[in-house]
Amino acid sequence: MSRQFTKLAYTSVDDFTYGSCPNPVTTKNGLVIGGGLIYPEVNFTLPPMNIRQETMPEVLRIYKDIIDGVLKKAHELHAPGLVVEFETLPDMTEHPEWGIEIHKLLRDTMFEYEAKYGLKSAMRMTPNDLREMSRPPVMRSGQYWEAMVKTFEGTARDGADILAIESTGGKEVNDEAIVNADLRTSIFALGCLASRDMKWLWTNISDIAKAHNAISGGDSACGFANTSMVLAEQGFIPKVYATVMRTITTPRALIAIENGAVGPGKDCAYENVYLKAITGTPIALEGKSAACAHFSPIGNIAASVADLWSNESVQQVKLLSGFAPVVSTEQLIYDCRLMNTAANKGQAKLMRDFLVESDCYLDPQAYILRPEIAFEIGNEIVKTQDPFIRTLNTAKLTLEILQRAVKNKELVLEERELNWLDILESQIEEIPEDEEAFIAEMKKEVDTSKYNPAEYGI
Amino acid sequence: MSRQFTKLAYTSVDDFTYGSCPNPVTTKNGLVIGGGLIYPEVNFTLPPMNIRQETMPEVLRIYKDIIDGVLKKAHELHAPGLVVEFETLPDMTEHPEWGIEIHKLLRDTMFEYEAKYGLKSAMRMTPNDLREMSRPPVMRSGQYWEAMVKTFEGTARDGADILAIESTGGKEVNDEAIVNADLRTSIFALGCLASRDMKWLWTNISDIAKAHNAISGGDSACGFANTSMVLAEQGFIPKVYATVMRTITTPRALIAIENGAVGPGKDCAYENVYLKAITGTPIALEGKSAACAHFSPIGNIAASVADLWSNESVQQVKLLSGFAPVVSTEQLIYDCRLMNTAANKGQAKLMRDFLVESDCYLDPQAYILRPEIAFEIGNEIVKTQDPFIRTLNTAKLTLEILQRAVKNKELVLEERELNWLDILESQIEEIPEDEEAFIAEMKKEVDTSKYNPAEYGI
Amino acid sequence: MDFEELSLAVQKGKAKQVKELVNQGIEEGISIEKILNEGLISAMGIVGDNFKNNKIYVPEMLVAARAMSAGLAILEPLLTATGVKPIGKIVIGTVKGDLHDIGKNLVAMMMKGMGATIYDLGIDVPDIAFVEKAEEVGADIVCISALLTTTMPAIGDVIREFEKAGVRDKYRIMVGGAPVNQAFADSVGADAYTANASDAAENAKAFLLSKSNK
């Protein structure tokens, strides 16, 4: 049964801080995420190599080396808890037995450290979304979907605590929209296509979670908003477009929670800030300590209301001190330790405000993550239950907020950015509020060799 | 003329915080270190490769790539200032023309970014100490010393702002002492040998600085205390030995300041905490954001009274986001931005206390860096002007402080660590307070093929 | 003909106006090559510079590129008829197993903007397809892209296919993508690695110009 959100989970923005939330999540071994402490979440991947049946022994050895290094460092640094994310690479989901084997190796080692040292940890299992490998994508059937289901089921059976994904519904349409900074098409991709996919997808994921006593975690619009953030950071597309992309992924993500997800939301989903305000579920986020994975203008503010603090991903490469995943582990633990120290002294709000104010006036993508702004956007979203209208109105409100910030001199934007505020506004001002009409218009505009409307039920 | 320190530079431990100090240092282009803001200090090095005349074009290209990436990121992230450290590799000091050429390339690029974007930066020039390459080391003459002088002079002429070094006087005796956790021999190495070398070395470095309008910065006992910290982190030697090594490097380091150094002290010199308390000079330090260079148990507390925040070193290797020096640059900038935000809100002491308390009870090496403890050790040191007595008494006081912390349950140590507190105490209880007598004893004990007493005037 | 007017129309992405002006130039008997070089390619040069100097973003470049393409579509049949060759032919694609195309598309767009003829194989391209297309069209340059560390080794596999076919030295092979670097490019025997799309286009243009000057 779907849940509905008609008001925010919080009544005061002062309570909206890191490490705690109204609806914490407890793992089977008692790790309470959002219960008062922020925990490190470590993610890692292979160095450059081919993944084939014959390289699997090498792959397994590398993952064993990684997890041993990560857990040993966490134990040595007295981490009160740890979340480990295993994000598969495409080959490992296409061959579910590989992903399942790697996951078991990781999870079993985590069980060993818990038994031996009392280090409480949880595994976030994130198969990638292979459905986009069909061109146009086949969303609800076929070999790729079946491989994903097998991966979710096998790993949940073997002890995965939290199920997550970076789903790609609508991405096949949005990829070209990103490089064109085409907000109208992005609204179609997120509000009409992705939203329909999320309901179907997360009903299924949540069913798998329930069947195996795992936690239905959350999704990320990584391929939409993070790709935009990275391209903006590289100077390819406007920052204000990336900023709107960040906020308009929220209605899509909310559908996961409406259909069974309970958190913690995934690290690269900065839209988690709005989701936490609306639903009170715990969230993972990434910022300065994920610079190993991507650069960003939101290094500190991203931590301000996080319940898990992540490095996003790093390869098993050697740095002067040791392997990069262990470096990330140490850095995340120190970040969390500092924030927990402040929280234990009753100063979580003050630390949150330091984190917010250090970034929020320097970049529109940081400005939009301010707690007060999160509440403003969250309140706009819960005014209606229609994903398309939520998406459209969030876009309009975001542009309005940015214009207001510039006018109030809270934000200084380059001239080309100011031009794009106007361009983006004009792109969407003629979008009809009737979704059917909008879909009819977009069906004429978007190349149907890129996507199949029937896969989204339109 | 030598300076003397008979009392601390601070009267209140509440004023002892990051980003400010009683005697800030101003570079020629107006960067005020210790004047209210903490700045990032970025250090980097080559990936694995041979350095020969024929590879110099490649070396120069790599350094150019590094500095361009670092400065571009600093500009994009609105860093209010930046210190860049160029630490030579042995070949670059042995061939001074190479180090001088690399430095000029780096410094000129920094000048370009200042002219083009207003990014104020300063160069810390750190030739390595080649004198240990003679066996036993030749400290005051010869080809290695001459190469070091040429490197200092050439780079100071070309605009190096701050001159620094990780000097190795006494290291030839201390290396074996470290693996044996032989505190008695370490006191001889630091209090009797290194101290005599420091006076001579820093008089010379300060003269070169004065002649070229550069800043005589400071030294680091990296090869003594950081090597100990790393070996302790690896489980090779006792943490309590590494803790005492940290504190007893202070009297040696103080001699640099007595003989012309004005700061900022070098990043890997955690003894800077005591130096700042005593002299009021600004300091660089490294911690969690130097995990790329080495792991440590002092990731947050190291920042608590720093004026520059460093990554220690990282190679030009590719991470998922970009090159590692740029990753470090982004992380350091965010760390500094957070700390400066708190300071700008009048909350520097509160943030300092968060940083201190997050680490100080978890490891003896962190405990000993507490501001109150720094004042206690600093006050002990200024009771006398004799480097040997300062070193010996600092060792005794440190062991006493650790015993007290264990007794007061402020620190929990493993049984083997507790055993070593007793062992270390017994190692030094019979050291005579008369330096001549101690030197006579040690001359009989220490293998004279390892060191030449005449090189230290004993 | 006002080349300034044509150039500005390209820069502003006014495809309709570009087509009108190109047709007008043809009617006036202006050299086809001159319309191409001083109107279309010159405009894309300005667009590229504006991007490099942080005055515009990729979307503005794409809009300009589409306008240029509209004009180019009119000119190409006439160029072929008069025997005027493009600056060069470039085959480009993302390796097998890799679905990323944003960076590859940027490179293709910038190389097209400098006057090269682009054969875009798309994403998830089988190793041998690079060889077949290069041979089919008589390419000058082959660009191979990978965005994942796990698909990056496939770049080497593609290069080995060129070697196995005995045609490696017929082509300049350029590589790129997020996990790729100079050391990797060297290790697989690529001719060039560049860190971004602008550098890739400049690198290709320099090569093509020096090739045509032989």
Next chain:
Amino acid sequence: MDFEELSLAVQKGKAKQVKELVNQGIEEGISIEKILNEGLISAMGIVGDNFKNNKIYVPEMLVAARAMSAGLAILEPLLTATGVKPIGKIVIGTVKGDLHDIGKNLVAMMMKGMGATIYDLGIDVPDIAFVEKAEEVGADIVCISALLTTTMPAIGDVIREFEKAGVRDKYRIMVGGAPVNQAFADSVGADAYTANASDAAENAKAFLLSKSNK
């Protein structure tokens, strides 16, 4: 003879008592080999285990190693006389240009503790010196250490000297040091890479035992 007493004396680093007990055992006519294996080497095995299990530190190991050496000094002439060979001969050193010896010394100490004869070339060792010493003593294993990224390539140079001398396959070449990893070891053709001193000693011991069983 009480081997337990001798073992404990080694473990506690009581060199004087070790010498006394070894001499006593010799006088009692105990097998030299038995004194070595069940008294000295067995003790160092316990010491190594205590280190691995975080019960003691390297200094305690070094003190024990010195006590063992004191006993070994008495036994070695007698071992030679009776034709008992050590478990193996190992040449070890830090490459040219590198002055770091802490890690190398730890490896040497642990390998000595398992009964091997160690030829320690020290630091800053010329490439050819590794070959000369290995040939001179008829080594089983050559251990090459580098602590700097800039001196690490010298490991490959040393291995090439063995190849040039045509004696590469006579020796098992093990490499290590802070910047070294498995991929680098593979790239220079080393036989083994280990991440720490304990693993190096275990790796060497396994090899030497399997070699002696042939």
